[in-house]
Structures are given as structure tokens and as C-alpha cells.
Amino acid sequence: MTDAAVPPPPSKGERTKERIVAAALELFRAHGYEATTMRMVAEAAGVSLGNAYYYFENKDLLLAAFYREVHEAHLAAARPRLARKRALADRLSAVMTAKLEVIEPYHRFSALMFRSAADPESPLNPFHPAGADIAREGEQLFAEALTGSSTRVPSDLAAELPGLLWTYSMGIVLYWIHDRSPGRRKTHALVDRTVEMIASAIKLASNPLLRPFRKKVVELVRDLRFPTEV
Amino acid sequence: MTDAAVPPPPSKGERTKERIVAAALELFRAHGYEATTMRMVAEAAGVSLGNAYYYFENKDLLLAAFYREVHEAHLAAARPRLARKRALADRLSAVMTAKLEVIEPYHRFSALMFRSAADPESPLNPFHPAGADIAREGEQLFAEALTGSSTRVPSDLAAELPGLLWTYSMGIVLYWIHDRSPGRRKTHALVDRTVEMIASAIKLASNPLLRPFRKKVVELVRDLRFPTEV
DNA sequence: GGTTGGAGTTGAACATGTTCAACAACGGTC
DNA sequence: GACCGTTGTTGAACATGTTCAACTCCAACC
Incomplete structure (x- = not known):
């Protein structure tokens, strides 16, 4: 019974969110917070600007x-x-x-x-x-x-x-x-x-x-x- | 000899700067910092937006x-x-x-x-x-x-x-x-x-x-x- | 297979901090 | 008074965080 340990497969949204986070962390690391724009994050994550805001209010x-x-x-x-x-x-x-x-x-x-x-x-x-x-x-x-x-x-x-x-x-x-x-x-x-x-x-x-x-x-x-x- | 105690009369710039500060403080008090825009400050001080930035870099x-x-x-x-x-x-x-x-x-x-x-x-x-x-x-x-x-x-x-x-x-x-x-x-x-x-x-x-x-x-x-x- | 409702996505629009090239006013010098 | 450099001022332009109405996708249901 390993049921409890197996997380449900990530939904499409969860995967997108993960991509956005990963892109943001990498950009933060490379350029710092201020210099990283939401547009950069969105592009690096292969997502539209609005979509980034769908997952992260700000x-x-x-x-x-x-x-x-x-x-x-x-x-x-x-x-x-x-x-x-x-x-x-x-x-x-x-x-x-x-x-x-x-x-x-x-x-x-x-x-x-x-x-x-x-x-x-x-x-x-x-x-x-x-x-x-x-x-x-x-x-x-x-x-x-x-x-x-x-x-x-x-x-x-x-x-x-x-x-x-x-x-x-x-x-x-x-x-x-x-x-x-x-x-x-x-x-x-x-x-x-x-x-x-x-x-x-x-x-x-x-x-x-x-x-x-x-x-x-x-x-x-x-x-x-x-x-x-x- | 009260010379040392008498400050030189404020120049035009000093007076403008004072007006901007006063306007800003009043607006901060009333609306808070974030809600106060530089445009509001400039207008309240009777000054253009660019001029506010002439006196305050940011x-x-x-x-x-x-x-x-x-x-x-x-x-x-x-x-x-x-x-x-x-x-x-x-x-x-x-x-x-x-x-x-x-x-x-x-x-x-x-x-x-x-x-x-x-x-x-x-x-x-x-x-x-x-x-x-x-x-x-x-x-x-x-x-x-x-x-x-x-x-x-x-x-x-x-x-x-x-x-x-x-x-x-x-x-x-x-x-x-x-x-x-x-x-x-x-x-x-x-x-x-x-x-x-x-x-x-x-x-x-x-x-x-x-x-x-x-x-x-x-x-x-x-x-x-x-x-x-x- | 068609319908429907929610999840996911988009791009344009907006507000605001900031910059900048150009213009005006002023004060000193000849 | 004419010239000139400094100080003061302007409005337009730009970058970026944020919003939003519209669109697509997809799974569930009939």
C-alpha cells in the first residue's frame, strides 16, 4: 500500500507553475530581483505575461x-x-x-x-x-x-x-x-x-x-x- | 554680529524643493506612501512631474x-x-x-x-x-x-x-x-x-x-x- | 457527438516610477 | 543692454508591474 506516498500526477497547471518558478529562480540568481522583469520570467518559462500573473498574483x-x-x-x-x-x-x-x-x-x-x-x-x-x-x-x-x-x-x-x-x-x-x-x-x-x-x-x-x-x-x-x- | 545665524535667503530652487517636500508629506499622511504617486506630488506642489525628479532622484x-x-x-x-x-x-x-x-x-x-x-x-x-x-x-x-x-x-x-x-x-x-x-x-x-x-x-x-x-x-x-x- | 463549465492562456491596455532632450529664467560679466 | 553659463522647468517617451476581457482547451456529462 504505497498509495498515500504516490502524489497525483501533476496537472497541466501545476507543470506550468513549476516552469514559471524555475525560470524565475534562475533569473533571480543571474540578474537579481529588481533586474528580473515579469516579461523575462514569462518568456523564459515559455508563457505569456498574463499567464504568469494567473499563477502568481504579483x-x-x-x-x-x-x-x-x-x-x-x-x-x-x-x-x-x-x-x-x-x-x-x-x-x-x-x-x-x-x-x-x-x-x-x-x-x-x-x-x-x-x-x-x-x-x-x-x-x-x-x-x-x-x-x-x-x-x-x-x-x-x-x-x-x-x-x-x-x-x-x-x-x-x-x-x-x-x-x-x-x-x-x-x-x-x-x-x-x-x-x-x-x-x-x-x-x-x-x-x-x-x-x-x-x-x-x-x-x-x-x-x-x-x-x-x-x-x-x-x-x-x-x-x-x-x-x-x- | 548675528551674521552667522542669518541663513542666506532661500533660492528659487530651495523654495520649490520645500513645496515638493510639503506636498509629499501631506499626501503621505493622507494616503500612505504607495498610494501617493509622483504625479500627485508634482501637481500638489504646482510643479511638473519632471521637475519633481529634478529635486528628488527617486x-x-x-x-x-x-x-x-x-x-x-x-x-x-x-x-x-x-x-x-x-x-x-x-x-x-x-x-x-x-x-x-x-x-x-x-x-x-x-x-x-x-x-x-x-x-x-x-x-x-x-x-x-x-x-x-x-x-x-x-x-x-x-x-x-x-x-x-x-x-x-x-x-x-x-x-x-x-x-x-x-x-x-x-x-x-x-x-x-x-x-x-x-x-x-x-x-x-x-x-x-x-x-x-x-x-x-x-x-x-x-x-x-x-x-x-x-x-x-x-x-x-x-x-x-x-x-x-x- | 454535442454541450457546458471550469481551467488555462493570451495580448492589449493601463498606471506609475523614471529618463531625457529641449526650453525658459536668472544672474553675473563685459 | 547683449551675451552666456547655470539653474530651474517642461512634457513627452519609456519600462515595467498589473489588470482584464476575450479566447482556447479539455474533461465530464447528456
């Missing part, structure tokens, strides 16, 4: 498709590395390094990802329905990095850490966008050093003596984590 | 002019409040509250400020020459908040704090952009609580016992503060 949604692809690549790159590490700092480092490596080819136009991520209207924004999946999966990855590590974390903190770490990773990406150093040396240095600090801070915060302080921070995060809620 | 630069106006308003609102506070937490709170009040009328399109701020190419980005002034003045304001307070801060830390606090304020603004709660309650709550935590952390970090740890953090910040440097 250009941003093509970017969202691209973003998802990058995200999948990150997951695929990070998980095998996690399997080889125990120490928390190493595991966090594995996740972040995988991220930096995956996004490196797109440095020249990755600012776009970020601008969209900061825009409440954009499908890339983690609070937007269309972008929520990626954020959730990103947090999930950090959750795996935590649970698989040799470090024990109190449960109240453990509940909030994945979200915090995901936010941290967004901050790193923002730094990386502006990083002009060769080989993105500064971003890697920042990751190396902050990852150590975070691991230390987590161990410290797990100390029973610090429970009251920890509670206060966890409460703050829990209360205010979702600005979009009322 | 629409983003009009947004930059708007951003500067908001920034000036923030400085003007924050400084008198600082004069009435001594405690560090109160002073930080004064600066942040002034900021939130000043930007509140523009909540609907303020995401634009942020997207531009995150974009290395944009004039709003603090690492971009055109946006650097605003960032510097923002840090300066935090420097005033610090030096005027009753709290003593070790000099190594004092050198880095304004920049860190400015970064913190950007984070608050990012949160505020997504805040849908009535009266922006959640953002205010976040400010209230984080400002306390920051003041406590600064006092804690000033403790001589923590000098090694503080040195480590200060060094990290100093080394990596400017991603755009090589």
Missing part, C-alpha cells in the same frame, strides 16, 4: 516561492550536520553556518527577503499566513537543535527558546545583508561568538538560583511574542 | 525627507522630557515613549521606513551615507539620556551603549510596526518592561566583579558593530 509571490526553496535547502543542509554534534554551541553553530552557506549565493539581492519580512503586508513576513509556515519550520529546526543537545533546559524556558533563536537568526541575517567583509568573515565571527554566549546564557539561566529572573524573562516573551494578536 | 528620497522630519520631531519631543528625569529607566522610557508618540500617526505606512532601513541600497539605511546622520543623531540622543542620568557607567561600556540602545530602539519600532493591539498597548508594555531590564542590566554590568564578562561583550560589539567595514 512579483513578490514569486520571491516567496524562491524564499521557500532557500528555506528547504537550509533544512536539508542543517539536519545532517546536527546528527554529528552534541554540544549546544556546536549544534547552534551548525544550524547557523548551514543557513549562511545556503543563502550566500543570493547575497546581492537578499535584502529583498528582509524588506518583505519586515513588511506586515508581505507574504514573507512571519506573522503573515503565507509566511508563517517557514517561520514555524525554522523554529522547529532550532527546537531539534535544542532537544538533541547534551544540555538540559527547564521546560518553561524550553518552550520559548526556539522562537527566540529564530528571531536571533533573523538578526544574524540582517547583519549578513550589510556585511561587506571578504567571505562574510564578520558575520561568521559574529555567529561564532554569539553562539557561545547564547549557549552559556542558556546554561546559566537553567541554574535554579536564577529561576525568578528566568521566570520574569520567559513571561515577558510569552506575553509579547505575537504583536499581531490583540 | 520616490525613496522623498520618503527620506519625510523620515528626517519625523526624526526631528522625535528629538524635539524627547529632549524636554529628559530634562525632568534622573533615573536611567525613566530617561530611556522618555526617549522611547516620545518616539512611539511621534511615529504613531504614520503607523499605516511606516513599514516602508523599515524596509528601506534594512535595504543596503536605500538612503534610509543607517550604514548608507544619506541615512547615517539620522542614525548618529539618534545615538546622540541616547548618549544624552545616559550621561544625564544618576547612573554611573564604566567608560568602555559607555562608549558602546548609545549604539546598542539605538539598535534596541529599531527593534522596538519593528515590533510596533506589527503591533495590532489597541493604542499599541503591547509595544508600550514591551518598552516598559525592557527599559527596566536594560537599566538593571547596565547597573549589573557596571559592577567591578563583572568586568571580565563586560569586557568580552564590549569587545564583541566594538569589533563587529559595522558590518559594512571590511
